[in-house]
Amino acid sequence: MYKMIAMDMDGTLLTDNKQITERTKKVINLASKKGVKIAVCTGRIFASARIYAEAIGAKTPVIASNGAYIRDKDTNNVIYEKYLRTNEVLKLIELTKGYGFYPHFYTYNTIMSEKMIFASKNYNEWNKTLPDEDKINIVICSSLKDKVLEYNGKIIKMVVASDDGIGINELRNKIQNESNFSVVSSMFPNSFEVMPCGTSKGNGVKVLADKYNIPPEEIICVGDSENDISMIQYAGLGIAMGNATEEVKMAADYITDTNENEGVAKAIERFILNN
Template sequence: MRYKVIAIDMDGTLLNSKERISEKNKDVIRKAEKRGIKIVLATGRIFTSGLHYAKGLGIDTPIISCNGGYVSNQDGSQVLYKNPIPTEIGEKVFEVGKEEGMYYHFYNENTFFSTGMTKATLKYYENNQSLQGKDKINIEVVDNPVEVIRNKNIDIFKITFIEDDKDKLMSFREKISRLNGIEIASSWYNNFEVMNEGVSKGTALRELCNILGVKKEEVVAIGDNENDISMFRFSGLSVAMKNGVEIAKKSADVITDTNDENGVGNAIERYVLNN
């Protein structure tokens, strides 16, 4: 099989534990691109954050961001697909979060809206210090999220709830899953993320492949977490990271090395370049 597209998750996959792309991963990805293989970054992060890492690869890569809610070419000049959360559904999600006293933040394509100055918010501020121009993420701390989405008339692509108390998080996830019109996935041990119904990385990857004229059998997907499983189901070859969660590893065709052991580069060499 000649693979034509490789979709790669970022956190826990392409990025090592220091949130950097190793030289080995960069080198192998560039070799794949030179062979005519389209590299796609697929992240739960805001588009602007994906853009920063795409530039670091030095190649032209479409970016699937916000867990599949927003897909654009690398410079952001052409939106290839988007599927935002309807305002009325977003308001319901905010309402339930407020009732339960949960912290959450939410994104459009370039702005991080936070309901408080938490570690997550401060991390974005810190990351901004080393970024320039369009790489910087707009950050807004808001008291009333409902007013934001009503008055600013903006698209919201993802709402992320964070809670270190696992029992509280799972109980709240169960409660919010009763709402109609939403999709839920997790990208980290202490969070879950809400998107519009039907939105996932896999759906976005399918839409992108339709645009590129690529069959699902010609796609490789590499990831580490629950929100990557939809890509695994769509792809011809699914690769889970050794450091990934069990449900992701059980859903994949093969398992590669960890994100600190160049797992992405090793998998592309083994299953694509040398196959």
């Protein structure tokens, strides 16, 4: 019997218009009532992911920032946290600016950059739809180097995006050659994310599973993108969405329906509720 399910958010739990369907909420809550531990596992920062985790209605720990930050949304207890060192952040700023890009650095609830562009611009638009207590803190500053020093030791990740796809790929390859970083594709086109070495959704799921004393073979992980592969491979049952990339589908044990057709709900019904 499966005792835990970890779900990606964008392209998995959420529809294309960033909603969780009523059927999906109902099915997740039925699984929770059966004693199955529910977790959302996302590249989003905690402050962003928490809003959707609340919408589910069940007790749902959040594995945020691709596994770098894990927090219980109901108790606000931080279960796990791993940060970029300040010297690493300064190095990333130097590398990124060498290509003329505007990097974004994140804490669990704040985005900072020198220009309102890509990620910060998207979050700024999203903030307009949110009550004040749920808004993401966006800091646009004249000197990113000075600003990150104010958050010394609390930077979780960097995201960089550009219309220059060739330059982005060159920068990603250069950063990946540094052994002290984990790098994955971001949800935006021509973009990627940089976290502390060893960070992954797979490790995040393991940390939470160890807390609950649940072995991998009793875990289901569901996702659609590159950053989901590590948890899909870790789980006893790794499930790819019907809209997943081919790489994710190759790594999975089972392929469910798409995020637009309630693939998460159908997978939970098949492997948890009907067993």
